[in-house]
Every structure is written in structure tokens, then in C-alpha cells.
Amino acid sequence: MSNRRQFIQTALAPVALGALAPFSAFAQSGALPLELVKIVNGFPAGGSADVTSRRIGDKLGNSSYTKNGAVVENKTGAAGRIAVETVKAAPADGSVLLLTPYSMMAIYPHIYSKLSYDPFKDLVPVAMGSMLSHGLAVGPMVPASVKNVKDYLAWAKANPNDASYGSPAAGSTPHFLGALLGLNNNVDLKHIPYRGSVPGIADVIGGQLASMITPHGDFIANHKAGKLRIIATSGRTRSPFVPEVATFAEQGFTDLVVEEWFGFYAPAKTPANVIAAANAAINVALKDKVVIDSLALSGMVPVGGSAEDMARDMKKQYDVWGPIVKRIGFTAES
Numbered sequence: 001m002s003n004r005r006q007f008i009q010t011a012l013a014p015v016a017l018g019a020l021a022p023f024s025a026f027a028q029s030g031a032l033p034l035e036l037v038k039i040v041n042g043f044p045a046g047g048s049a050d051v052t053s054r055r056i057g058d059k060l061g062n063s064s065y066t067k068n069g070a071v072v073e074n075k076t077g078a079a080g081r082i083a084v085e086t087v088k089a090a091p092a093d094g095s096v097l098l099l100t101p102y103s104m105m106a107i108y109p110h111i112y113s114k115l116s117y118d119p120f121k122d123l124v125p126v127a128m129g130s131m132l133s134h135g136l137a138v139g140p141m142v143p144a145s146v147k148n149v150k151d152y153l154a155w156a157k158a159n160p161n162d163a164s165y166g167s168p169a170a171g172s173t174p175h176f177l178g179a180l181l182g183l184n185n186n187v188d189l190k191h192i193p194y195r196g197s198v199p200g201i202a203d204v205i206g207g208q209l210a211s212m213i214t215p216h217g218d219f220i221a222n223h224k225a226g227k228l229r230i231i232a233t234s235g236r237t238r239s240p241f242v243p244e245v246a247t248f249a250e251q252g253f254t255d256l257v258v259e260e261w262f263g264f265y266a267p268a269k270t271p272a273n274v275i276a277a278a279n280a281a282i283n284v285a286l287k288d289k290v291v292i293d294s295l296a297l298s299g300m301v302p303v304g305g306s307a308e309d310m311a312r313d314m315k316k317q318y319d320v321w322g323p324i325v326k327r328i329g330f331t332a333e334s
Contacts, residue, residue: 080169137219216242234257
């Protein structure tokens, strides 16, 4: 519970319904437990969203919510929006859930003038899953003498043609962390959006990309293997998973303190008893040692709590990120 409090206090093309029919056939409105549940996320296998989906989904079975563990579908594309659109169009019976970082719900409304979903009307919060901090990592394109953020900025100024950073999606929290880093330090850092963390990290390791900002847990295995170097993390305190890495704040970049949660959502009009059952099952799963240990391997901690907790923090993040996005000046059309 102390971890949860610490993290939450941080300052900062639709799919045809037919594809989802097998998962709604077992469920009548509000009837529980469901035979089978699908969890949809918008990022590739192996990343933080995928790990959260699978590890928690595995433990939802034998509950008042569902008889079996959930299956996971990675619906990549459109910077995570296709997954949101998919669940928006799904039956409102609890048979399909969305797992997404809060950026798709609290930041995207500020950058897409014609967003295909209203996060406050088309979906309903169920429970927070995991919490993480982001990391800045550099690869072999950047000299070994670059050991911290100030070194990196100096290198970027001296090598403008190579001064680029990847993120898991345009308009994501990591994208804006890099934008703020460049903007606030008068350094032109070129942003390269990817479909999730995994392909960008591969390019960093391969020397095609100088750096990347993404959930720091996605870097940990390669950081420990010496294939890339994490030079900062975005938490209020050092990550317990890479305690040797100083935070942005420790290095003097206090504007880059961000911890982000992954949350579960259901389609709007899902019955309250189904939301309550899903929330309870998720909270039980988050106390399972296998889940806790699996999240830790990816640099995450469990969160949980009520659907109301999640709704409140989602609105808070929406209000916090609006002025930041406006200052950066990024829109989906820019």
C-alpha cells in the first residue's frame, strides 16, 4: 500500500463487432461469472502494457467475474488508439476490457482535434493495474563518455544530425518527456515515434537510434546486459529495479518527474455489478506473488484500488497535461 500511495501522489480504425462476438456470446447483460474475458491493449508483445495485461489476466479466473483466465489481444496501431476504439465498440457486458496507459485517455484529448473516442463518455474505469516510471536510455551511437543527462544534452548539441529519441507512440507521455527535455534546455531533439517500446529499443541497441524514452522496465534486461545504458528515470525517487540510475530530478531536471499508470477500462454502459466484479478480481490478482514478481521484472509495481480512485486520478492527469501539451505545441496534425 505504501508503494501505491507514493506513486499516486506524483505531480504529474474501429474493429467490426463480429470479431468480438465469441467473447460476448457467453454473457448476458450483468450475468456473472463470465465464461471468458478478453483484454485488449494497443502495444506489441513483450512491452509493459503486454506484461500487465497477461500477468493480471492470467489470475482473473475462478472469480465472481470470470471462470477462466483472460486472453490477451495486442491491437497495435494508431499510437494505441485502435485498441481503445475496439473496446469502445465492444459489447457492454464485461467480456472485453481495455488495458491502456493513462496517456491515451488523459493526454490524447489535448492533441487530437477529432479523437475517435471520448475517454470520459465512451469507456468507464475499472481499476488501475500497474505503475511505472519512464527512463532515458542511450545506445552505442552515443559515446560511452555520456553518463548522465547533462552529458547527453551536450552530445546532442554537438551532434545535431544524430540527436534523436524514440518513444512508444506520438503523443505518449515519453514523447512529451523528450519534448520538454529539449524545449527547456534549448536542444533540438528529433522525435521518432514507434509502435511500442520493443522496436525502438532494438534500433537503439543496433545503433540506428541514439536514444529512447519509454517505460524504464522495458530497458532493464538490456541495461544489465550492457547493450544500452539507462541514464535517468522519471520517478520521484530512484527505481528499486535500477537503483544505480539517478532520477531526472536528482540531476537537476525537476520538470521531468512523471509516474504513469496502466488502467483497465470497460465499454460505457457496462453494468455496475460487472464493473465491481472485475475490479474485485483485478485487486485480488494484484496481491498474487507471481503477479507482483512478474511486474517487478518489468520495472512496475501493482496499484489496484477502486474504480472511483482511477476516475479521479484520470481527471487529475487530464488537467495537469493540458497546459503542458499546449506549451509544447504538439497536435496530431503537427
